Amino acid sequence: MILFPAIDLLNGNCVRLTQGDYAKEQIYSGNPNEIANQWISQGAEALHIVDLNGAKTGKSTNQAIIQQITSNTNVPVQVGGGIRSIEQIEDYLAIGVDRIILGTAAIQNLPLIRHAVSTFKEKVAVSIDARNGYVATEGWRKTSNVLAVDLGRQLEAIGVQTIIYTDILKDGMLQGPNFSEIETIQKATSMRVIASGGISNVEDVIKLKEMDVYGTIIGKALYDNSLNLVELLEVTADVG
Template sequence: MILFPAIDIRNGKCVRLIQGDYKQETIYSEFPTETAQKWESKQATFIHIVDLDGAKTGESINKNAIQAIAEATTIPVQVGGGIRSLDIIETYIAAGVDRVIIGTAAIQDKAFLSAAVEKYGDKIAVSIDARTGFVATDGWTQTSTIKAIDLVKELEALGVKTIVYTDILKDGMMQGPNFTELQAVNEATTMDVIASGGVSSTEDISKLRSLDLYGAIIGKALYDGTLNLEKLMEADEHAN
């Protein structure tokens, strides 16, 4: 299972939000590129980046900061937040981004999603952000009437290979992921499932691994020191 350190960027800075609430922000670094290089030095094998401004506005506001990270690191990076056009996907991939994550547009513009998957294949992932089992959009500010599990099946039919599944009520709360929902999603699809939201202990990671998930994104627990990435990576190496 791949462990993805998360770098959430807002106003060019590395931050964390609680449950996606833009009013509950903690700034961890003024320099996201240095943060990415730090995670790489601590044996990360893949980095997860979110443009929080982009997720809310639909514009890739932190594009320059994200391009700088892709250029300054040697490990793969995946990027989400405000990805609403083929042009921005092309910009990111040309800059060295390995996977681009489509969120709101996957719900609101199926033609765009289909075109992206057709053109870029497994370089496209979709973020499913759910609140009480229903899909949320627009930087988590809106909750739709679409059931997450129904969207999973629709995405697989479209040819999507990877999804990032976030339980918003768990995000930033340090209370563990929604294992029941993650298991249901993973069992409902052959797509690779990346868990996001609430990962805060080695027990959480062990349980996610037992569910046979493709990956897990770790955010707040790494930044406040609850989890140590180097120790997690070493433990993973010994387990294999």
């Protein structure tokens, strides 16, 4: 299982939001590149970056910072946040991003997903952000009437290989992931699932690995020092 330290970018800073609420922003660093290097020096095998400005506006506001990170790192970087066109995907791939994450576009523009997956194959993943089992869109500000598991089946049918599943009500709360929903998604599809939201302790990560989850994204727990990445990598290496 791959552990992805999260780097959330807002107005050029590395931040964390609680439950995706832009009014509940905590700034951890004004130097995201330094944060990226910190996680890599501790053994991170990949990074998960979200352009929160982009998620809100649909414009790749923090692309220059992301390019700085990809230019200075030697691990795969996946990026999401407001990527809603083929041109944006091409721009990110051109600056060294390894995997592009589409979110809102998945529910509002399935033809875009089809085109992107057909063109870029495994380099395109889709983020399913859910609130009470229903897909949320536009930086988590709106909730649709589409069940997350139904969207998962739809995405697999059009060729998506990897999804990021986030339970918004768990995100930033350090109360543990929504294991039952993650298991439901895993059983309903054969896609690679990256779990996100609520990781708070070593036991959470071990359980996800035992569930054979492809990867997990860890944010607040690392920034608040509830979890130590070096120790976490050592412990999970010995699991199953």
